Amino acid sequence: MALIEIRNLAKAFGTVKAVDDVTLDIGSGEFITLLGPSGSGKTTVLRMIAGFEDPDAGSISLAGEDITHLPPFDRDVNTVFQDYALFPHMTIQENVEYGLRTRKVPKVERAKQALDAIASVKLEQTADRLPHQLSGGQRQRIALARALVLRPRVLLLDEPLGALDRQLREEMQIELKKIQRDAGITFIFVTHDQEEAMRMSDRIVVFNEGKVEQVGTPQDVYNKPATRFVAGFLGAANILSGEDAKKIFGKSKTVSIRPERMRLQPSNSKISNDESSVSAVVQEAAFVGANTVYIVETEFGFRLNVSKTNTELLGQDKSFAAGDRVLVVWHNSQAAEIPA
Amino acid sequence: MTQVVAKKQSKPISSYLLRRTKVRLLSILALPMTWIVGVYIVSLFLLLITAFWNVDPFTSLVSPGFNLENFKMVLTVPAYIATSIRTLLIALSVTAICIFFAIPLGIYMAKIAKPWVRNLLAVAITLPLWAGYLVKIIAMRLVFTEEGFFNWAMAPFGIRGPGFSIPIVILTLTYLWFPYMALPVYTAIRQIPPNLFDASSDMGAKGFTTIYRVVFPLITPAVIAGSVFTFSLSLGDYLAARFTGGATQMIGSIIAQNINLNPPVAAAYSMIPIFFIVIYLMVARRTGSLERM
Secondary structure (H helix, E strand, C coil): CCCEEEEEEEEEECCEEEEEEEEEEECCCCEEEEECCCCCCHHHHHHHHHCCCCCCEEEEEECCEECCCCCHHHCCEEEECCCCCCCCCCCHHHHHHHHHHHCCCCHHHHHHHHHHHHHHCCCHHHCCCCHHHCCHHHHHHHHHHHHHCCCCCEEEEECCCCCCCHHHHHHHHHHHHHHHHHHCCEEEEEECCHHHHHHHCCEEEEEECCEEEEEECHHHHHHCCCCHHHHHHCCCCEEECHHHHHHHHCCCCCEEECHHHEEEEECCCCCCCCEEEEEEEEEEEEECCCEEEEEEEECCCCEEEEEEECCHHHCCCCCCCCCCEEEEEEEHHHCEECCC | CCCCCCCCCCCHHHHHHHHCHHHHHHHHHHHHHHHHHHHHHHHHHHHHHHCCCEECCCCCCEECCCCCHHHHHHHHCHHHHHHHHHHHHHHHHHHHHHHHHHHHHHHHHHHHCCHHHHHHHHHHHHHHHHCCHHHHHHHHHHHHCCCCHHHHHHHHHCCCCCCCCHHHHHHHHHHHHHHHHHHHHHHHHHHCCHHHHHHHHHCCCCHHHHHHHHHHHHHHHHHHHHHHHHHHHHHHCCHHHHHHCCCCCCHHHHHHHHHHHCHHHHHHHHHHHHHHHHHHHHHHHHCCCHHHC
16 A cells, blocks of 8 residues: 555646646655646645645545645644745754654753754754854755654655755755665655656656646656656657658657667668668757757758767767768667657 | 047046045935934933923022932822833833734734735724824724713623723723834734744644744744834823823823923923833843844
């Protein structure tokens, strides 16, 4: 049985359907990410699990118990907020003790637990300071400690890394993942950053316009996108459909091919049996450091993006320039057909 | 072709002021400092001096001098002491009642009310500020007079108003100064990030715990700011006591009575509310709330 079972969940704000018939199972100890653009309903789902929003329809159960309409303070879940939501008038230690205090943990015991939690995020020296005296990254860790000290069954994280700079964010991604593994707590993580989602998650739930587009491992959603939206939202994709697809594949269907799963060859070269190709002319070649991104126009008139890893030093690759006639080649298995 | 080059104009005053920072500071502050020092500080100082002067008991003629009789009088005569304490208690009661009503009202307006209700209440709170001060006192007088609205409306229940007395003075002053408490408190509650309410309940706190542990501490500066108004305005008021207090005397009433007969005593007595307010501000300062005003 799944730890959290979400059934046909719906929530509207005015006439806008923020969440529309969402059904989802989340396993115990899982790191699951709700991914989608802003306004896609991912945060609203999280807030309904936390109890901050009351669903219009559907149900949420935690470990078999129906929690759909329980207030936040009666749920065994805790939240790390986007802007951390530390109480500005309390010291770091008082902040971390807050939840223990409402649970009437005796003073000595709660001080001990709070200091342990602060130490676990390596910020012992800040216990007596006020939140505004800490950096963004430190506040983020305190917010995490404050939620974890209550040992919830499920930790909800609402874009917790959004305000951090890139380097700090990548450090925190690794640390969060480690904390999740060590504590064995189920993490439900909300982000709009697809790279972050793929880096951390066991499974990704892709949201769009209040609906779940696809649920799967990072490899699943990246390699086998279920919808056009998923193909386009996670990384770059060449999506072929209608007439364009018919010219290449012989029948009208929707196919997604990642730019890095295609390669360019001189126009007169050969390809192997399990590969497909289309001849094209290079329109633009953009050097972006690790890769070169080519925009080519095919003989059928549509354009494709092709990305090549810059490994010239090995002496194996040939670079192309704008105007070159080329063959765009891909392995047949890399052309992912999109069902919808 | 002739080319017109815009010539850079020299600006002697600006360049002079840019270099002379002291002159610049002086010219910025000259006007407000004249106001504060010349009009406010000097007149307060003159008041203080007058308090030491003599008055002829028969002719009421004031003559400069130095005696402490006036201060001795306001600090030792039982009637003066009683009035000081009465005024202090009235001002504290008004402040307490304002706080007591402003906080739930602020929470309701900021967190629960729909936008149109919120706007309506905001207008309802500020609207009385547009009415004249004396008009509002007279209005209260009409409500609580012997044949007034209160007694008429409560007659079926067998309830009669207390008549013009201290409770009605407190009520009138509360009515007069409530906006000065309600607005800062409401604004402060609105400024609390909504996430803090979520975070509090997320960590197991029910509504009252959140109000007690999160809302109260965060709005304390606003409450202090509001109370500086309600307290000091009540302390110095005398028209409310005069029109709705019956025989009730406040510090202001006594100063008003003496202002022509015995100005030095009035001056000495006016030092009492100033003293109370200084104490009050010092206590407020200790809580650290004035820095955040």
